[in-house]
Amino acid sequence: MPDSRNQPELLSPELLARLERLELVTRKIFRGRLKGERRSRRQGQSVEFADFRNYVPGDDLRFMDWNLYARLDKLFLKLFREEEDLHFFVLLDASTSMDFGDPTKLHYAKQLAAALGFIGLVRADRVQLETLGGSRRARAPVLRGRRSLRQMLECLADMQPGANVPLAESLRHFALRNSGKGILVLLTDLLDKRGYEQALRVLLAQRMDVYVIHILSPEELEPDLKGDLRLVDCEDGEVTDITVSRPLLDRYQKTLAAFVAGARDFCTRRGMVYMLVSTAVPVEDVVTRYLRQRGLVR
Amino acid sequence: MSFLNTLAWWQWVLLSAVPVAIVLLYFLKLKRQPLTVPSTYLWSRTIEDLHVNSIWQRLRRNLLLFLQLLLVLLLLLALLRPGCRGTQLTGQRLIILIDNSASMSATDEQPSRLEQAKRRALALVDQMRSGDAAMIIAFADTAQTQSFTENRRMLRRQIEAIAPTSRSTDIGEALRAAAGLANPGLTRLEADQAVDESLPATLYILSDGGFPAVPDFALENLTPVFLPVGQAATGNLAIVAFATDRNPAQPDRLQAFVSVANFGSEPATVIVELRLDGQSLDLVELSVAAGGESGWHFDLPDLDAGVLQVVLERDDALALDNMAYAVINRPRRARVLVVTAGNEALRMALNTPQVQQVAEVTCVEPPILTDAMHLRQAAAGAFDLIVYDRCQPAELPVANTLFLGSLPPGGAWQAGPVGDVRAIIDMDRVHPLTQLVDMTHVKIAEGRPLQPPAGSTVLCDSVLGPALAIAPRDGLEDAVLGFPLVVAENGETVPNTTWHLRPSFPVFLYNAVRYLGGSHSALVTASAAPGSSVTLRFPAQIESVTVRDPHGAVKPLQRTGQSPFTYADTHVLGVYEVDAGAPQTVVQRFAVNLFDPRESNLQLRSSLEIGHETVPAQPALQPARRELWRWFVLAALIVLLLEWYIYNRRVYL
Numbered sequence: 001m002p003d004s005r006n007q008p009e010l011l012s013p014e015l016l017a018r019l020e021r022l023e024l025v026t027r028k029i030f031r032g033r034l035k036g037e038r039r040s041r042r043q044g045q046s047v048e049f050a051d052f053r054n055y056v057p058g059d060d061l062r063f064m065d066w067n068l069y070a071r072l073d074k075l076f077l078k079l080f081r082e083e084e085d086l087h088f089f090v091l092l093d094a095s096t097s098m099d100f101g102d103p104t105k106l107h108y109a110k111q112l113a114a115a116l117g118f119i120g121l122v123r124a125d126r127v128q129l130e131t132l133g134g135s136r137r138a139r140a141p142v143l144r145g146r147r148s149l150r151q152m153l154e155c156l157a158d159m160q161p162g163a164n165v166p167l168a169e170s171l172r173h174f175a176l177r178n179s180g181k182g183i184l185v186l187l188t189d190l191l192d193k194r195g196y197e198q199a200l201r202v203l204l205a206q207r208m209d210v211y212v213i214h215i216l217s218p219e220e221l222e223p224d225l226k227g228d229l230r231l232v233d234c235e236d237g238e239v240t241d242i243t244v245s246r247p248l249l250d251r252y253q254k255t256l257a258a259f260v261a262g263a264r265d266f267c268t269r270r271g272m273v274y275m276l277v278s279t280a281v282p283v284e285d286v287v288t289r290y291l292r293q294r295g296l297v298r
Numbered sequence: 299m300s301f302l303n304t305l306a307w308w309q310w311v312l313l314s315a316v317p318v319a320i321v322l323l324y325f326l327k328l329k330r331q332p333l334t335v336p337s338t339y340l341w342s343r344t345i346e347d348l349h350v351n352s353i354w355q356r357l358r359r360n361l362l363l364f365l366q367l368l369l370v371l372l373l374l375l376a377l378l379r380p381g382c383r384g385t386q387l388t389g390q391r392l393i394i395l396i397d398n399s400a401s402m403s404a405t406d407e408q409p410s411r412l413e414q415a416k417r418r419a420l421a422l423v424d425q426m427r428s429g430d431a432a433m434i435i436a437f438a439d440t441a442q443t444q445s446f447t448e449n450r451r452m453l454r455r456q457i458e459a460i461a462p463t464s465r466s467t468d469i470g471e472a473l474r475a476a477a478g479l480a481n482p483g484l485t486r487l488e489a490d491q492a493v494d495e496s497l498p499a500t501l502y503i504l505s506d507g508g509f510p511a512v513p514d515f516a517l518e519n520l521t522p523v524f525l526p527v528g529q530a531a532t533g534n535l536a537i538v539a540f541a542t543d544r545n546p547a548q549p550d551r552l553q554a555f556v557s558v559a560n561f562g563s564e565p566a567t568v569i570v571e572l573r574l575d576g577q578s579l580d581l582v583e584l585s586v587a588a589g590g591e592s593g594w595h596f597d598l599p600d601l602d603a604g605v606l607q608v609v610l611e612r613d614d615a616l617a618l619d620n621m622a623y624a625v626i627n628r629p630r631r632a633r634v635l636v637v638t639a640g641n642e643a644l645r646m647a648l649n650t651p652q653v654q655q656v657a658e659v660t661c662v663e664p665p666i667l668t669d670a671m672h673l674r675q676a677a678a679g680a681f682d683l684i685v686y687d688r689c690q691p692a693e694l695p696v697a698n699t700l701f702l703g704s705l706p707p708g709g710a711w712q713a714g715p716v717g718d719v720r721a722i723i724d725m726d727r728v729h730p731l732t733q734l735v736d737m738t739h740v741k742i743a744e745g746r747p748l749q750p751p752a753g754s755t756v757l758c759d760s761v762l763g764p765a766l767a768i769a770p771r772d773g774l775e776d777a778v779l780g781f782p783l784v785v786a787e788n789g790e791t792v793p794n795t796t797w798h799l800r801p802s803f804p805v806f807l808y809n810a811v812r813y814l815g816g817s818h819s820a821l822v823t824a825s826a827a828p829g830s831s832v833t834l835r836f837p838a839q840i841e842s843v844t845v846r847d848p849h850g851a852v853k854p855l856q857r858t859g860q861s862p863f864t865y866a867d868t869h870v871l872g873v874y875e876v877d878a879g880a881p882q883t884v885v886q887r888f889a890v891n892l893f894d895p896r897e898s899n900l901q902l903r904s905s906l907e908i909g910h911e912t913v914p915a916q917p918a919l920q921p922a923r924r925e926l927w928r929w930f931v932l933a934a935l936i937v938l939l940l941e942w943y944i945y946n947r948r949v950y951l
Contacts, residue, residue: 097336105336191337220336230330233338240338241330242345246946255344 010114010153015284019115022288022297023123024088024183051079086125087182089208090117091174092159094131096234097191099161101217101279109187109215110156111283116185117152119287119297121145127152128178131159132170132188164235167192168199175202184208185296189215190263193236197266210272211296213286214263217279223252299926302379313377317370324363365941369934376930391446391497392432393476393520394419397505397527398460399438399467400828400897404506404615406529412462415504415527422502423453437472438465439829464618464828464871466894467509473908476501476520507903507915508896515909526915528902533562535586536619536898540608540825540891542598542626554596554624556608560586561899569611572596575604601626605873605887619898623873623889624825632657632815633680635697638687639664640791641784643798644702647807657683657811664689683815688782698775698814703745703782703794711769711778713746717762719781724759730813731768731777732757735802742795745781773833773862775814825891826868832888834863840878843885848872 011019055064055075065076090113092098098106113129120127127143129152143152167188184203190196190212203210231240242248260276267274273294277286291297305313335341396415407414419434426432429448434456436442444456476499498519506528539557560566565587572580579596586592598606603626610620634657638644648659666672667689676684676695684695688703705711719742726732737758747763750756754769760780768777785794797803816835826832834855836843843863844854848870855863868874868890876886892898906913 100336189336191339193337193339217336220340225333228330230332231338231341232332232334234334234336238338238342240341240345242341248344252340252344255340259340259343 010111010156011118015115015287016118018284018288019118020122022119022292024086024116024120024125025295025298049078049080052076053079086120086123088116088120088125088127089174089178089182089184090127090129091171091184091186091188092129092131093167093186093188094159094161094163095189095191096161096164097189098215100234101219103279104161105189105215105217105279106159106161108277108279108283109213110159112187112213112215112277112286113185114153114156115283115287116291116297117143117156118149121148121152126182129155130174131163132165132167132174166194166199167196168194168202171199171202175206178206181207182209183211183296185211185213187213187215189220190259196263200266200270200272203272204270210267211291211294212263212267212272212274214260214274214276215279216276221256221278223249225249299380299382302381304377304379313374317367320366320370321363324366362941362945365937365944369937369941372930372934372937376927376934378927380926380930382924382926390430391499392422392426392430393435393499393501394422394432394457395435395437395469395472395476395501395503395505396457396460397438397467397469397503397509398436398463399508400462400464400618400892400894401467401506401508401616401900402527403462403464403618404528404532404534404900405617406532406615406900407527410462411506411528412460416457416460418525418527419457419502419504420454423450423457426450433476434460435472435475436460437467437469438463439468439471440465441472441475443472443475463869464890464892465869466827466829466892466897467505469503469505469509469906469908470512470515473501473512473515473520477515477518503906503913506900507906508899510896511907512909513907517909517911522906522908522911522913524906524913524915526902526904526917528900530902531563532615532900532902533560533564533566534614534616534619534898534900535560535562535566535568535610535612536616536892536895537608537610537622538591538619538893538895538898539593540606540622540624540893542606542624552598552601552626554598554606554608555593556596556622557591557593558584558586558610559591559895559898560588561895561901563588566612570594571609571611573607573609574598574601576607579606603627605889615900616898618871619892619894621871622825622891622893623871625873625887625889627886630816631655632682632811634659634683634685634811634815635681636661636685636687637664637667637689637691638685639689641687642791643783643793643803644685644687644807647798647804648811650804650808652808653804653811656808657815659811667691683811685810688784694771694776696774698816699777700810700814701776701778703779705778706776710751711776712749713780714749714763716744716746719743719745719760719762719765722758722760722765726755726757729755729757729768731809732766732806733809735806735809737797737800737802740795740797740800740802742781742797744785744794748778748780750778773835777810777814825889825893827894828868828871828890828892830868831864831866832868832874834865834876834886834888836863836878836885843879844877846875846877848874 052065052068053076055077059077063078063080065078068074068076092106092109092113094106098104098109101108117127117129121143124145127148129143141151167190184206186203192199200210200212225242225244228243229241231242232238233240264274264276273296275290275294277290287297396412396419398412402410402412402415404411423432431446431448432453433446434444434453447453498521501517501520501522503522503524504527505524507524507526536559537556538559539555542552542554554572556570556572558568558570565585567583567585570582570584571578579598582594582596584592584594606624606626608622608624612620614620634648636644636648636659638661645661647653653659662672675681676691676697679696681695681697683698683700685700685702686704690701690704690707692707694706694708699706705713721742722737722740725735725737742760745760745762745765747760748756748765748767750764750767751769754767756764756767758764758766763780765780766777768775782794783798784791786792834843840857842854842856844852845865845867846852847867853865853867855865857863865874865876871890871892873887873889876888878885902915904915
C-alpha cells in the first residue's frame, strides 16, 4: 500500500494558472443563497440588463423604465441578469480500496477535488468537500472565496483512507444533511460489493446535477498478474484463488467492460454524467479536456 | 512384445525419481502466493460461473499432472526399447517382381494369387525403412518396369495398379530390367570399365514359379528371394488344345479335337461341352489320369462359318483354361493364275476336284506378262497365287508366287549352273507346302541348285543343292522349284522329271494352292496365344479394317504399304472379329486361347532356376525384431503437446 505522504502535491502552480480561467457550469437552475459572481440563467437583480417585459400589477415599481413610459406612454419593466453563487459538493470515496495504485486512487481523487474546488472558490461558489462515510471532523466547512484555498487544501490533506462504509449508506447520510441543490461530483471506484445502484438512486431525489467520476488504476484496468495467486480483498479480507492464464484475463476484461458499461448505462438513464478515469491520465487533462467536454466546466 | 534393458540399475533409480518429483512439485505449485488487491469484486464476478464446475476444474488441473506422469511413463517405456517380432527386409534397394501372368489369376488364395502377391508386396513396402528405395516390376511374358523411388505412396499406387493378364510367363525380361540397375553394363572402349556404379539390390520375386528356367542370366549383385504365392498342391483341369480341321475320311466335313490335361494329383472325370455360336452341340465325359492328358474328337456337321466353344463343366482354381474357342471362317476360293507356255501335267494336277474346291484356277500364256491390264491387276493384288512355269515377270506381283524352273526377278534369288539333279535326298515334312509329299522315287533330269535369299527356308535338297525353297517378301511368300517340270526339246515339250507320274505331285500342288493361295488359313484359323500378334491377310484394295475384341472394344487398323494388317492387342481370351467394312460385316474371326500347360499347372514350385543358382522358396521373410520405441517417443511428444495446449487454454481457479 503506497504511503500517502510521498504523494505529489495536490495542485501545481501551472495547473492553478490554467484553472483560474475556468468556471463551473450547471445544467439546472438553482437559487443561490448569496450573490455570487456567477451569471445565472435566472433573471433577477444585477447591473447587467437582460430584457423588457410588460408591466403587470404588483411588479416592483423600482424596475419600471420611466424613460420609455415618457416616450411611449406604456409601462415596461426592466429585467436584469441574476448573478448568484452555486453550491458545489465534492464527495470523495475514502475506502481502503481507494488507497491503491501509484499515485493512489484517493490521491488522484484529491487532486481532482482540489482542482474543481479551486475553480469554485475562484468564482465565489460555495464549495463543500466531504469524504464518504467520514466523521463529522473529516468534513470540511463550506468554503467560499479564493482565500479559502489554503483551508481547502489542508482539509484534503487531512483526509485519510480507511473509511469503509457502504456507498449507499454514506450517500444517504449526505442526502439527509444536504437538502440544497447544486452540483455534486462523486469521486469513487464504485467497487462496492453491495452494488452502486442503490447508492446513486439516493442522489436522484435531490435534483442535484450529479457527476460520477469513476476512478480506476491501470492495475485494475489491465492487471499484470502471473501464476497461481490468492487474492485478498483489502477491505473485507475476502479470499479469491485464481490461476492466471490468458483466457482468465480475457474473461476479466469482459467482466470489467460489462461493469463499466453497466455503470455508464445506469447513470445516463438517470441524467447523471458518468466518466471513467484512469489514474494514469494527468489530472489537468481530465479537468481541462474531459470535464469540459462533459460540460462540468467551461 | 519384448523389452531390452538399456540402463544400469542406478540410472533406473534416478529416472524413477522423476515422477515422484513431478508429484511433489505439483503439490508445491498448489501453494498460492497471496496478493492484496483493492477489491476482489471484479475477480469473483469473473470466476463466478467457474465455481459451479469446480470439481471438473479440479479434475482438469489434475489432468495436467496425469499427462505429465503419462509423458514420463512413455519416455521410460521407450528407454526399455520395446519391440515385437516382425519381418526384416534386407538391403536398402529392393526390386519387387510381381507375376501377373494367367496362372496368378488362380483362386486358391483368396481372392486370387495376384491379389495375395500384391498384399505381400504392400507389406514389403510398409516395412521399408526411411532411405530405402524400391522398384516395382510386373511381369508376364513382358515386363512393366517402374522407376526406383523412395516414395512409399507412389509404390503403393504402382502395386495397386497391377492388373491380372492372360499371358504366359517369362521372367527373363523382368530380370534383365532389374539387372540394369544392379549390374550396369561395361563400356566397349575400355574393357572392364563399369559405366555406372553397381548398386546391390535385393530381388523379391512374388510368383507361383510357373515359368521356364532362365539359364543364361548372371545375378551378380542381385540377391534373389523367392516368395511363392499360392497353395502348394492346387489341382487344375485345363484345355490344352482345341483345333478344327477337315475330316480326312469325309473332306466336306469338319472335326474338332480337344485335349484336356489334369495337373492335379488325383484322377478326375469332367464333362466337356462343345458349343457352336453359344448353342450346345455335344457333350462328352472324359476321364483324365493324374498328371495325364485325354483327348476327344467331335464330328461336326458341314459348317460354313461359326465360333466353336468348348467348356469344361468344372469349377476349379483357374477359370481361364476351362474354356477354349475355335473359329471357322467362311471359306473363300483362292484366285490362282498359272502362267505357262503349255504344261499338260500342271494343267491336269490343277484341275483335280480337290483343287477346284478351294481355288479358282486361270491358265494364261507368258505373253500376258507384258500386258498392261495384267500388270495393273498383279500390282493391285487381284490374285492370291501366281504360278510362273518357266517364265519370269518384270516385277514381282502383289501375290504369293510359285516359280517352276525359273527364278524371281530382282536378283535376290540366285542359282548355280545347270546340272544333273538325279534325285531328291531330303525333304521338310513339317512345312505345309511339303506335307505328305514323298519324292523318294522321283527322278529328275536337269536343274539348278538354288541360292535363296537370307531368311528363306529350304524345303527340299537334291544332290546338287537346294531344289525347293520358300522366302518371305513384305508379308508375301515366294516359293521356287529349282528344276522345270518339262523342257522344250526340238520344238516339243518333253518331261524333265517323273514327278508328275507320282501321287506326290498333285498333293504338292494342292498344298501350294491351299498354303500360298491362302485357303488353308481361311478355312480354319489357328489359335493365337494371348499377347502375341496376329497377321490378318486381306485383298490389297482393302485399306483399313476394324477389330472388335471379346469385350466389345473396337480398334481400327490401317494398312502400311503392301504388308498385311497386324493386330497385337490380344490380351483377352476369346474370339476377335475383324470387319473390313461394307458390304460384308464380319469378314474374319480369330480366337485367342491360353493353351499353356505351364500356366495351367498350378502346382507351386519349390525353387527357381536363375542362371546357375537355385533360389529356394521362402515361405516368409526372415523374422526380425521390430523396434517400437519410436512410437513411444512419438506418443510422448503428442502428450507433451496436449499438456501444453491444456495448460494454455485452461481457465480455472
